[in-house]
Amino acid sequence: MVTPQLIARLAALGVLGVVVQTAAVSQLPVAGGNADLSPLLVMAVGLLCGSLAGGSFGFGVGLFADVVSLQTLGVSSLVLLGVGYGAGRLREARDPEGTIVPIAVGAAATLAFGIGFALLQFLLGVDAPVSWALLRQLLATLVINALLALPVYAVVRRCLHGALPEDPRRRRRRAYTTGGLSPLSRGVEIRR
Amino acid sequence: MYDKTVRRRRAVLGLLVACSLILLTAYFGETGSGALHGVQRGTSEILNPIQEGGSRALKPIRDLFGWFGDTVAAKGQVEELRRERDRLRSEVMANEVRKADYTRLAAMVELDGALGLEDKGLKTGRVIFQSPTVWYATVRVDKGSDDGVRIGQPVINEESLIGRVTEVFGGAAQVTLITDTTMRVPARAGRRGEFGIVEPSSAGNPNDLVMKFTKPDARIRTGDRVVTRGTEPDDRLQSLYPVGLPIGRVWRIENEGTDTQEIHLRPFADMRSLDVVQILTNPRGGE
Numbered sequence: 001m002v003t004p005q006l007i008a009r010l011a012a013l014g015v016l017g018v019v020v021q022t023a024a025v026s027q028l029p030v031a032g033g034n035a036d037l038s039p040l041l042v043m044a045v046g047l048l049c050g051s052l053a054g055g056s057f058g059f060g061v062g063l064f065a066d067v068v069s070l071q072t073l074g075v076s077s078l079v080l081l082g083v084g085y086g087a088g089r090l091r092e093a094r095d096p097e098g099t100i101v102p103i104a105v106g107a108a109a110t111l112a113f114g115i116g117f118a119l120l121q122f123l124l125g126v127d128a129p130v131s132w133a134l135l136r137q138l139l140a141t142l143v144i145n146a147l148l149a150l151p152v153y154a155v156v157r158r159c160l161h162g163a164l165p166e167d168p169r170r171r172r173r174r175a176y177t178t179g180g181l182s183p184l185s186r187g188v189e190i191r192r
Numbered sequence: 193m194y195d196k197t198v199r200r201r202r203a204v205l206g207l208l209v210a211c212s213l214i215l216l217t218a219y220f221g222e223t224g225s226g227a228l229h230g231v232q233r234g235t236s237e238i239l240n241p242i243q244e245g246g247s248r249a250l251k252p253i254r255d256l257f258g259w260f261g262d263t264v265a266a267k268g269q270v271e272e273l274r275r276e277r278d279r280l281r282s283e284v285m286a287n288e289v290r291k292a293d294y295t296r297l298a299a300m301v302e303l304d305g306a307l308g309l310e311d312k313g314l315k316t317g318r319v320i321f322q323s324p325t326v327w328y329a330t331v332r333v334d335k336g337s338d339d340g341v342r343i344g345q346p347v348i349n350e351e352s353l354i355g356r357v358t359e360v361f362g363g364a365a366q367v368t369l370i371t372d373t374t375m376r377v378p379a380r381a382g383r384r385g386e387f388g389i390v391e392p393s394s395a396g397n398p399n400d401l402v403m404k405f406t407k408p409d410a411r412i413r414t415g416d417r418v419v420t421r422g423t424e425p426d427d428r429l430q431s432l433y434p435v436g437l438p439i440g441r442v443w444r445i446e447n448e449g450t451d452t453q454e455i456h457l458r459p460f461a462d463m464r465s466l467d468v469v470q471i472l473t474n475p476r477g478g479e
Contacts, residue, residue, distance in 0.1 A: 019243060020250070023250055024250035024253060024254055026322050029465060036325075056208065063215070067236070068321075069321075069330075070366055071323075072219055072220060073232065074212045074215035078212035078216065081205075081208050117327070130394055133394070133397035133400075
């Protein structure tokens with residue numbers, strides 16, 4: 001259930017994320033590329049809140065980024081919408097757990113965003129040929145984002161703490177600690 | 193209940209995709225003065241002070257990062273610089289002979305440069321935003337129409353021409369860099385000042401520009417400086433750029449001596465780490 005409190009926190013997170021990205025992060029070149037927080041934020045929200053909130057958050061962040069950067073409206077929002085929805089569906093369908101999950105999903109989100117953005121740019125028409133330097137920058141961004149995925153995920157979870165619709169960890173824990181039996185123990189009970 | 197949730201989720205997804213496509217189509221189809229561009233400009237106008245504040249607040253972190261990056265880069269450059277030092281030592285002897293000529297010419301160039309730019313209405317600004325994607329080579333500076341900045345004015349940094357103003361707000365201006373695929377700069381190169389048009393060689397490569405439309409017999413060599421052409425007395429239209437602003441240095445020539453000759457140059461300015469820039473608010477001077 002998406003509550004007004006969650007919407008307010010997501011809006012603040014999105015605005016702050018885009019401002020930090022444009023005012024600082026995109027001006028920090030690392031190994032020929034720079035970090036891109038947008039797909040990481042959207043991935044984290046998708047993993048924590050589900051596909052509906054993830055997709056909507058991706059759309060909003062993309063639209064805001066396009067507006068702030070004076071880029072073609074709708075490009076980032078369309079791609080980030082897919083990223084957020086995909087991350088949310090992963091959470092709903094598989095509910096993966098583990099430290100590596102945000103890293104892997106963050107890298108995948110960055111790759112999807114990079115490819116999707118490039119594809120749309122081609123569809124909209126780019127006059128000049130594309131250089132290898134672009135591919136190198138995309139790869140650099142992918143590596144940097146993979147390294148940043150875990151801290152960004154932790155920060156987003158901290159920001160949304162208390163407003164999340166349902167924490168998958170809490171849900172699992174409840175099944176074993178509040179009187180519920182695991183399917184294995186239940187089988188033993190039945191046999192007795 | 194489950195079906196309802198799924199239907200709702202799919203409906204929202206479809207709606208947002210449709211919104212994105214409508215926005216994209218409408219934005220792409222309208223002119224620069226259209227409604228969506230207006231909304232974008234209005235929002236940017238509101239957000240510029242926030243971005244400027246954020247940029248200032250986060251400058252220490254950027255500087256710290258820059259320091260680490262510079263240290264790593266400097267270590268990598270040690271061997272290269274040692275070789276260069278040895279080469280330069282041998283050149284010093286030869287340069288002594290040229291010193292007399294150089295002193296005279298340098299004084300002339302310096303004088304020309306000083307006279308050329310003093311009356312160009314230089315406005316110094318700080319970069320407060322850099323496009324987060326490599327597809328758009330743009331930066332935003334904290335000087336706008338309130339400071340006399342107008343669309344089309346050239347922008348330089350301490351090294352060379354970096355671009356021109358393409359959007360102006362009250363207290364900020366968007367600068368499209370010469371490495372953006374939409375940019376073309378009339379330029380001269382070589383001893384005879386051969387004419388050509390400088391443009392990016394490819395999207396997303398800030399270190400390589402290409403000079404096209406040069407004559408096949410143009411005497412341009414590797415190492416030659418490329419500068420803006422400016423306006424000549426017989427030109428029907430005035431150039432946006434004053435004459436003689438440095439752009440870059442030739443490092444490679446493709447198809448030399450043919451009609452499709454392409455002269456590759458490296459820009460003098462590092463477009464990925466721009467900090468302080470100057471806008472020529474009176475590029476033609478004396479008006």
